[in-house]
Amino acid sequence: MRKSIATVSLSGSLTEKLAAVAAAGFDGVEIFENDLLSTPLRPEQVRERAADLGLSIDLYQPFRDFEAVSAGLLARNLRRAEHKFQVMQRLGATQMLVCSSVSPDAADDDALAAEQLHMLAERAAGHGIRIAYEALAWGRHVNEYLHAWRIVRMADHPQLGTCLDSFHVLSRGSDPGGIEAIPAEKIFYLQLADAPLLAMDVLQWSRHYRCFPGQGDFDLAGFMTHVLRAGYSGPLSLEVFNDVFRQASGSRTAVDAMRSLIALEESVAARLPEATRLGVPPQPVVPTGFAFAELATSGDARLGELLGQLGFTRTGVHTGKPVELWEQGRARILLNTEGDDPTLSAIGLETPDPAGSVKRAESLLSPVLPRDRGPRDAPLDAVAAPDGTQLFFCRTAQPDHPSWRDDFDPAEPAPGEITHIDHVALTQPWHHFDEASLFYRSVLGLRPRESLELADPYGLLRSRAVSDPTGAVRIALNVAYVSSHPSHPDIPRQHVALASRDIIATARRLRDAGPVVLAIPDNYYDDLEARHDLGPERHRTLRELGLLYDRDEHGEFLHLYTVTIGRIFFEVVQRIGGYRGYGAQNAPIRLAAQHARPPAEPGVPVR
Numbered sequence: 324m325r326k327s328i329a330t331v332s333l334s335g336s337l338t339e340k341l342a343a344v345a346a347a348g349f350d351g352v353e354i355f356e357n358d359l360l361s362t363p364l365r366p367e368q369v370r371e372r373a374a375d376l377g378l379s380i381d382l383y384q385p386f387r388d389f390e391a392v393s394a395g396l397l398a399r400n401l402r403r404a405e406h407k408f409q410v411m412q413r414l415g416a417t418q419m420l421v422c423s424s425v426s427p428d429a430a431d432d433d434a435l436a437a438e439q440l441h442m443l444a445e446r447a448a449g450h451g452i453r454i455a456y457e458a459l460a461w462g463r464h465v466n467e468y469l470h471a472w473r474i475v476r477m478a479d480h481p482q483l484g485t486c487l488d489s490f491h492v493l494s495r496g497s498d499p500g501g502i503e504a505i506p507a508e509k510i511f512y513l514q515l516a517d518a519p520l521l522a523m524d525v526l527q528w529s530r531h532y533r534c535f536p537g538q539g540d541f542d543l544a545g546f547m548t549h550v551l552r553a554g555y556s557g558p559l560s561l562e563v564f565n566d567v568f569r570q571a572s573g574s575r576t577a578v579d580a581m582r583s584l585i586a587l588e589e590s591v592a593a594r595l596p597e598a599t600r601l602g603v604p605p606q607p608v609v610p611t612g613f614a615f616a617e618l619a620t621s622g623d624a625r626l627g628e629l630l631g632q633l634g635f636t637r638t639g640v641h642t643g644k645p646v647e648l649w650e651q652g653r654a655r656i657l658l659n660t661e662g663d664d665p666t667l668s669a670i671g672l673e674t675p676d677p678a679g680s681v682k683r684a685e686s687l688l689s690p691v692l693p694r695d696r697g698p699r700d701a702p703l704d705a706v707a708a709p710d711g712t713q714l715f716f717c718r719t720a721q722p723d724h725p726s727w728r729d730d731f732d733p734a735e736p737a738p739g740e741i742t743h744i745d746h747v748a749l750t751q752p753w754h755h756f757d758e759a760s761l762f763y764r765s766v767l768g769l770r771p772r773e774s775l776e777l778a779d780p781y782g783l784l785r786s787r788a789v790s791d792p793t794g795a796v797r798i799a800l801n802v803a804y805v806s807s808h809p810s811h812p813d814i815p816r817q818h819v820a821l822a823s824r825d826i827i828a829t830a831r832r833l834r835d836a837g838p839v840v841l842a843i844p845d846n847y848y849d850d851l852e853a854r855h856d857l858g859p860e861r862h863r864t865l866r867e868l869g870l871l872y873d874r875d876e877h878g879e880f881l882h883l884y885t886v887t888i889g890r891i892f893f894e895v896v897q898r899i900g901g902y903r904g905y906g907a908q909n910a911p912i913r914l915a916a917q918h919a920r921p922p923a924e925p926g927v928p929v930r
């Protein structure tokens with residue numbers, strides 16, 4: 324279906340917005356009045372610019388508080404409308420949005436509202452313009468979509484129809500099923516926005532927290548099925564008021580927006596196979612595990628030293644690049660010594676179909692990375708995640724596909740307790756958090772879990788994990804706050820969590836290696852004894868080894884953290900039973916302990 328976006332959803336000037344919208348592949352735009360008033364371009368030039376970019380101007384929004392007013396006010400409103408019709412003709416826009424009045428001057432009188440909207444539609448008709456009437460969720464008298472529709476029906480004018488906006492319908496908890504009773508030709512326009520569920524005033528919620536479909540908690544696919552069953556065939560138009568998007572790069576936001584619509588069409592198509600107008604991207608290829616995590620370092624030996632202390636063996640060196648392979652069980656870490664400050668630069672994901680993974684990523688507008696490989700290297704397909712982390716699609720040790728691991732000609736690793744990578748935690752720039760969760764959800768088919776807020780002594784961290792249904796691939800996305808403490812600068816830390824089948828043994832091994840485990844205050848253990856009765860011996864062991872503990876209804880979780888090197892630290896975890904979380908309960912303790920033990924100085928051995 325045609326795809327549009329309201330200019331209010333993006334940052335920048337009108338000309339920047341138009342360019343961004345066109346580059347992301349949209350077909351049309353809704354122009355917010357302020358964007359037109361503040362551009363030096365004349366309406367004819369805007370029309371031309373949009374046409375050159377292949378964009379139609381689907382809607383113009385110059386009006387508020389029109390209907391159900393006194394005769395004097397009506398005359399003024401109609402006069403203003405006449406001016407706006409002329410602007411719209413110059414713009415080449417044929418549809419005007421009128422949202423329900425919030426003014427105390429409006430009467431609670433449907434017949435009067437209908438009569439005045441009829442008059443407006445009659446005047447619009449003279450200019451070839453249609454009026455789309457929309458119920459704002461906080462409209463003074465009209466705040467339900469079916470109420471707006473009743474008024475439109477009563478007004479009975481061919482140039483008057485209704486505009487449906489998913490936010491206004493779903494934020495009020497209205498049943499969207501009623502949409503199916505509205506005749507298709509009377510649904511003039513469709514605006515789409517998602518939002519996180521928040522208990523707050525609906526106007527504030529709408530103006531600050533809307534997000535793109537798939538980034539919030541509303542059932543947009545369900546909403547869309549009703550709209551399509553009604554027979555609507557006009558554009559899907561995103562109208563997202565969001566404080567973060569107002570500050571982020573407009574061209575990135577436009578791509579994020581387009582990705583949300585592609586993914587939405589796909590989920591609607593799955594529910595409504597008869598809706599053949601919907602575009603459907605190639606199927607997601609859900610990753611089945613971690614092949615490796617790649618850490619970039621500047622030839623600094625400390626990461627290798629720490630890996631050795633954790634029981635890893637350096638099993639090989641790449642035949643053509645300065646990259647070492649460190650292994651223990653199925654946990655594989657690549658140390659790329661060409662980097663600078665230690666960072667987590669790439670993740671290898673096991674996939675049953677690497678080419679299919681790339682196709683899926685491309686169809687959702689993810690940048691596919693150029694292949695940089697020597698003649699003897701195994702093929703590696705990679706895309707860039709929103710934070711720049713490279714995601715490689717791998718098939719390790721499968722007879723049907725060359726393995727990246729062969730490039731290292733590896734030896735057998737020494738046996739140890741660590742079995743595999745449990746999860747990786749990536750720090751996202753604050754303005755890319757929603758984009759990142761939509762990326763992992765739509766491109767990789769991972770499921771987002773609830774969004775958490777974690778207390779750090781110097782700020783608040785937002786965190787959301789995404790995982791496959793089996794828990795083989797778990798990625799924790801964290802947003803760092805911006806620190807204003809000179810003594811506690813931002814260190815956007817990243818970590819790799821390693822699963823141990825015997826974390827007590829791993830912890831003892833680390834204790835014997837030196838002070839590499841993050842020290843946890845005694846108060847934590849006193850509280851742990853108050854919360855759980857694990858028996859004196861177990862409590863003593865946890866305290867002695869710096870282990871943290873959590874449990875959920877499925878099982879138990881033991882974990883520890885190493886010191887930080889550059890931006891990187893390791894976590895060791897043991898899931899007992901079917902524990903599903905990440906020890907969020909202990910995050911504030913860990914974050915405080917990390918502030919107390921700043922990253923090791925360059926070149927200084929950890930010991």
Ligand SMILES: O=C(O)c1ccc(O)c(O)c1
Nearest residue numbers: 422457488514529530562
């Ligand atoms: O917040 C508003 O005022 C506003 C304006 C126009 C819309 O289409 C809308 O959904 C909200």
Ligand SMILES: [Mg+2]
Nearest residue numbers: 457488514562
């Ligand atoms: Mg709207």
